[in-house]
Amino acid sequence: xxxxxxxxxxxxxxxxxxxxxxxxxxxxxxxxxxxxxxxxxxxxxxxxxxxxxxxxxxxxxxxxxxxxxxxxxxxxxxxxxxxxxxxxxxxxxxxxxxxxxxxxxxxxxxxxxxxxxxxxxxxxxxxxxxxxxxxxxxxxxxxxxxxxxxxxxxx
Numbered sequence: 204x205x206x207x208x209x210x211x212x213x214x215x216x217x218x219x220x221x222x223x224x225x226x227x228x229x230x231x232x233x234x235x236x237x238x239x240x241x242x243x244x245x246x247x248x249x250x251x252x253x254x255x256x257x258x259x260x261x262x263x264x265x266x267x268x269x270x271x272x273x274x275x276x277x278x279x280x281x282x283x284x285x286x287x288x289x290x291x292x293x294x295x296x297x298x299x300x301x302x303x304x305x306x307x308x309x310x311x312x313x314x315x316x317x318x319x320x321x322x323x324x325x326x327x328x329x330x331x332x333x334x335x336x337x338x339x340x341x342x343x344x345x346x347x348x349x350x351x352x353x354x355x356x357x358x
Contacts, residue, residue: 220269220358221247224305227356228314240264245287246302263293263302266317274308274344274351282325282338288317307356308344315342315350 225237225248236259237248246264253259266288270278288302304320306313323340330337344351 220307221267223358224267224269224307224356227312227354228305231352231354235262237265245284245291250303252299260297261293261300262297263300264288265303265305268304268306270306270308272308273310274313277341277343278306278308278313279328279339280304280306280320280342282340285317285320285323285340289321292318306342306344310355311344312352312354312356313342313344313347313350314352315347319347319350 229235229237234253236251236253238251239248240246246266248265248267250262250265251259252262266284268278268280272278288304292302293300302317304313304315304317306315320340320342323342325338325340327336328339329335
């Protein structure tokens with residue numbers, strides 16, 4: 204296998220950025236509790252709702268996608284990760300139970316149920332640094348305005 208190929212990419216700043224996103228979302232949703240998933244699991248956190256009596260209900264998983272672009276530029280999201288999230292829906296008896304993706308843009312946050320992205324058509328994307336060809340979906344934040352939060356998450 205050529206040296207420039209890598210099966211999984213994890214950047215050193217990912218943990219710091221995920222923590223910043225969790226802190227921001229915790230302020231917006233004080234009853235949400237985030238539980239980190241194992242390294243290289245297909246989502247970043249399991250999400251629960253904390254009730255006043257201390258009991259928790261599972262709300263699904265959440266993936267954090269940190270972007271250094273504003274929302275006028277479509278976000279690139281790995282199609283294989285989208286597929287994994289779509290084919291493993293949580294068993295639900297609650298309409299608030301579903302997997303979510305949090306797209307952090309420089310001008311706000313898109314917190315979207317993964318099922319909303321199910322109809323996006325994948326396309327090939329070539330990484331400029333490694334020339335790897337991956338299937339991705341492009342997420343235009345303005346197409347999903349109802350999930351937009353006017354919250355800028357800072358590092």
